[in-house]
Amino acid sequence: MNYILFDGPVRNALLPFTFTRPVADIRIGILTIREKWEKLLKTNTSVITQDYLADKFPLVSAGENILIDASYIPDPGLAEQVEQLKPGEAIYHEDNIIAFNSTEARADADLSTFRKKNISGEPFRVENTWDIFSKNKEALQSDFELLTKDRESMPIPDGVQVIAPENVFIEEGAELFFTTLNASNGPIYIGKNTLIMEGCHIRGGFALCEGSIVKMGAKIYGATTVGPYCKVGGEINNSVLFSYSNKGHEGFLGNAVLGEWCNIGADTNNSNMKNNYDEVRLWSYEEERFRKTGLQFCGLMMGDHSKCGINTMFNTGTVIGVNTNIYGSGLPRNFVPDFSWGGASGFTVYALPKAIESAKRASARRNVEFTDTDARILKHVFEATKKWRKG
Numbered sequence: 228m229n230y231i232l233f234d235g236p237v238r239n240a241l242l243p244f245t246f247t248r249p250v251a252d253i254r255i256g257i258l259t260i261r262e263k264w265e266k267l268l269k270t271n272t273s274v275i276t277q278d279y280l281a282d283k284f285p286l287v288s289a290g291e292n293i294l295i296d297a298s299y300i301p302d303p304g305l306a307e308q309v310e311q312l313k314p315g316e317a318i319y320h321e322d323n324i325i326a327f328n329s330t331e332a333r334a335d336a337d338l339s340t341f342r343k344k345n346i347s348g349e350p351f352r353v354e355n356t357w358d359i360f361s362k363n364k365e366a367l368q369s370d371f372e373l374l375t376k377d378r379e380s381m382p383i384p385d386g387v388q389v390i391a392p393e394n395v396f397i398e399e400g401a402e403l404f405f406t407t408l409n410a411s412n413g414p415i416y417i418g419k420n421t422l423i424m425e426g427c428h429i430r431g432g433f434a435l436c437e438g439s440i441v442k443m444g445a446k447i448y449g450a451t452t453v454g455p456y457c458k459v460g461g462e463i464n465n466s467v468l469f470s471y472s473n474k475g476h477e478g479f480l481g482n483a484v485l486g487e488w489c490n491i492g493a494d495t496n497n498s499n500m501k502n503n504y505d506e507v508r509l510w511s512y513e514e515e516r517f518r519k520t521g522l523q524f525c526g527l528m529m530g531d532h533s534k535c536g537i538n539t540m541f542n543t544g545t546v547i548g549v550n551t552n553i554y555g556s557g558l559p560r561n562f563v564p565d566f567s568w569g570g571a572s573g574f575t576v577y578a579l580p581k582a583i584e585s586a587k588r589a590s591a592r593r594n595v596e597f598t599d600t601d602a603r604i605l606k607h608v609f610e611a612t613k614k615w616r617k618g
Contacts, residue, residue: 228310229289231262232269233275234333235296237354242512243530243548243565244356244469244486246367246608249276249284250298251567254454254469255359255373256366257416257434260297266373267306275334282600288332290601300351300366308346317341321348356528356546357509357520359467359484364450365493367432371396371414385409394431402510441573442475454487456593464499466526471593482524486549488529488589497541499526510546510562517561528563530565532586532605541571548615549608564615565608576616579609 239245244253251261251274258266265272272471273287274297292311294452299305302508308318309326317327317338325346329336338389347406347543351366353359374396383389386405394410397403406427408415413432417423421435424443432450435441442460453459454470464481468474472485476493483497500505500523507525529547536554543564548565557571568577583602591596 228270229287229292229332230270230272230309231286231288231292231294231332232264232266232272232297233294234247234277235298235334237298237352238277238511240355241298241509242351242356243528243546244359244484246549246565246611247280247486247531247604249274249297250278250353252284253359254467255300255353255363255453256368257418257436258368259552260300263300263370263373264295264306267301267303268310271521271534272468275332279604281605283598286332291328292332293326293328294336295335296324296388298352299325300353300369302351302369305350308344312344313340316344318344319348325350326344332528355520356484357482358523359526360450360465360482361522363452363465363467364432365525367452368414369434369449370434371416374416381398387588391431398437418455436470451581465524469531471589471595481526482522483527483529485527485529486533488532488586489529490534492535492537492539492554494537495535495539497527497545498543499524500542509544513584517544532582532589548607548612549583550577550586552577564617565612567616574617579606582609 234250238250274284275286276284278279314328314330318325326451333582384403385401388407391410394414397417398419401417404422405425406423408429410431415431416434418437420433421439423441426443427441427445427461429447430449434452436455438456440458445460446462448464449508450465451463452467454468456471457468458473461477462479466480466483468485469487471487472489474480474491478495481499507520507522511518525544527541527545530549540558542558545561547563551563551567553570555570557597559571566577567574587597590608
C-alpha cells in the first residue's frame with residue numbers, strides 16, 4: 228500500500244514551523260509525526276504539502292493510496308484501522324477526516340460517496356503550536372514504548388545515579404558521565420552517539436536524540452525533547468528542540484519550541500508565565516492576531532534559522548518567525564516577524580542574501596548541505612511574510 232501524509236486544515240495554525248516543513252515532519256515526543264506512522268505501518272511514506280515545499284518533500288503516488296491527515300498522531304490501534312481501509316472507505320472523528328483510501332493522490336478528493344467509518348474516543352492530534360510542548364509528555368511516553376519494545380538497553384554506566392531504571396533506555400554509542408536520571412515521572416530515552424557531560428540533573432520524561440549533547444551542569448525537567456544533533460545546557464523545562472539547534476549555555480528555556488538551526492545566546496531567558504497568572508495569548512499567523520492558548524504556562528516559539536544574542540530576554544508567549552536575528556537589551560515585542568534583524572529598540576529587514584549566506588555557513592559547520600531548494604524555500608517565506616515586516 229502507498230501511504231501519503233497530507234498537511235490538512237491545521238497547517239496554518241502551526242506556523243512558523245510549517246513555513247519550512249510539512250506538518251508530518253514536526254517533532255513531538257521522540258520521533259517526528261512521519262516517523263511514528265512509518266514505524267507503525269512498517270513502510271515509507273510521502274507527503275502532500277505546499278507547492279513551494281514539494282521539491283524537497285516530494286509526493287509519491289500509486290494506483291491505490293491511503294491518505295492520512297498528518298496532524299493526527301498514531302497509536303497501534305489507529306494505525307491498524309488505517310491499514311485495513313478498503314478502496315472508497317474513510318475514517319472520521321466526528322466531522323474531521325483522518326484517513327481515506329483513494330485512487331487519487333489528492334488531499335481534496337471528493338469523499339461524498341465514500342463509506343464513512345468513525346473512530347471512538349478522542350484521537351491524539353497536534354492542532355496548535357503550543358500543543359508541541361503541552362502534549363509532549365504523552366507523545367514521549369508513546370514513542371518510548373514503541374522504540375524500546377522487546378529491546379534491551381545498553382547498561383547504565385558507573386557513576387550515573389538513577390531513579391526508576393526500568394524507565395531508562397540507552398542506545399548504542401551514548402556516553403554519560405556522573406549524572407542523575409530520575410525517570411519516576413516519565414521515561415528517559417538516550418539516543419545513539421549522544422553525550423551527557425558531568426554534573427547534569429535530568430528528570431523524565433526526556434528524550435535526547437541521536438548525536439546530541441547535554442553540557443556540564445545542565446538542569447532539565449520533563450517533558451523535554453532534544454532533537455538530533457542539538458546542544459543544550461543551563462535550565463530547560465517542558466521544551467522541544469527539533470534538530471541542529473543550540474541552547475548551549477546558562478539561562479532558562481521553558482514551555483518552548485525551537486525549530487531547526489536555531490541558536491540561543493548565553494544567559495538568554497524566556498518567561499513562561501505572566502506576573503498576573505493570566506491566560507497566555509500567542510500570535511496566530513492564521514488569524515493575524517493574538518489568540519488565547521488556554522494555558523497559564525507558555526514561553527517561546529522560534530522558527531527555523533532564528534538566533535538571539537547573549538542576555539536576550541523574551542516575554543511570556545513570544546513568537547519568533549523564520550530567520551530572525553535578535554540582540555540588545557530590553558524585551559522584544561511578543562511577535563517578531565520572519566526575516567527581522569534587531570531588538571527591543573527596533574527592527575530592520577534581514578536581507579535575504581545575507582540570511583541565505585548565514586544558513587549556508589551554519590549548515591557547513593555541521594557537514595550538512597544547504598541546497599538551492601533550501602534557498603528557494605527561504606525566498607518564498609521571505610516574500611510570503613512581507614506584510615508583517617516594516618521596510
